[in-house]
Amino acid sequence: MSYSQFTLEMVEQVFGLSIIEKLDSFAEVPEVPISSFLKQCLEYNTPLALEIATEKARSEMIIAPILIELKQQLGSKISLFSGREFNVDSQQGLMGYCDFIISKSPSQLMIKSPVILIVEAKNDNIQSGLGxxxxEMVAAQIINQRQNNNEMVYGAVxxxxxxxxxxxxxxxxxxxxxxxxxxxxAKLMGILRSFIGS
Structure with missing residues (x-):
């Protein structure tokens, strides 16, 4: 089993989670200005990615530039991983590749203190990526606990x-x-930055 096989119902049962909906959890987070470089990049890349219409195109042309901008804004405070194997507990099925992991550590050599997990929605269906x-967030929480870190873990689909x-x-x-x-x-950047605590 791997991360991609989990459904919302499965994660609730297997990991004993309480899953609640809280409207506007992030609505009050202030916007954060973006660079003119990211603005120009997205203006050019977005129509192209939408025309190509593959997950890979969206990942490379839209998601990655936003996360690189986040890393630039926060300097050495975070590390960014893309398409990285994240095998945490094979017995629980917590293994496989993660689309993006943001870690609250400057080290790009290994994943330490994962704080944000980002999943590319398959077939433009956000709901299907929630599980x-x-x-992946549960796996990140396990890694954090092993490092005596009980921080909140954030996710995005x-x-x-x-x-x-x-x-x-x-x-x-x-x-x-x-x-x-x-x-x-700018709102997306504000939310992502709020997850890092800056």
């Missing part, structure tokens, strides 16, 4: 243009039913 994202955010603390997953959109990338 996978939560399973995205098509590139639409984003849905959630958080995990102890055994409670809080999902914001709202979706946030690429046409307000």
């Amino acid at each position: 996978q994202c939560i399973a 995205t098509t590139g243009t639409n984003w849905k955010f959630m958080k995990l603390f102890d055994s409670v997953v809080e999902i914001d039913p709202n979706e946030y959109f690429l046409n307000n990338v």
Whole structure:
């Protein structure tokens, strides 16, 4: 079993989680200005990615530039991993590749203190990625606990243009039913930065 096989119902049962919906969990997070470089990059890349219409195109042309901008804004405070194997507990099925992991550590050599897990939605269906994202968040929580770190773990499922955010603390997953959109990338940047605590 791997992360991608988990459904919402499965993660709730297997990991004993309480999954709740909390409307506007991230609505009050202030926007953060983005660079003119990211603005120009997305203006050019987004129509192209949407025309190509593959997950790979959206990942490389929309999601990755946003996360690189996040890393640039935060300097050496975070590390960013893409398509990285994240095998944490094979007995529980917590293994496989993660689309994106953001770690609250400057080290790019190994994943330490994972704080944000980002899953690319398959077939433009955000709902179908929720189980996978939560399973990855549980794995991140295990890694953090091994490092004596009980920080909140955050997650996002995205098509590139639409984003849905959630958080995990102890055994409670809080999902914001709202979706946030690429046409307000400053809001997306604000939410992502709030997860890092800066």
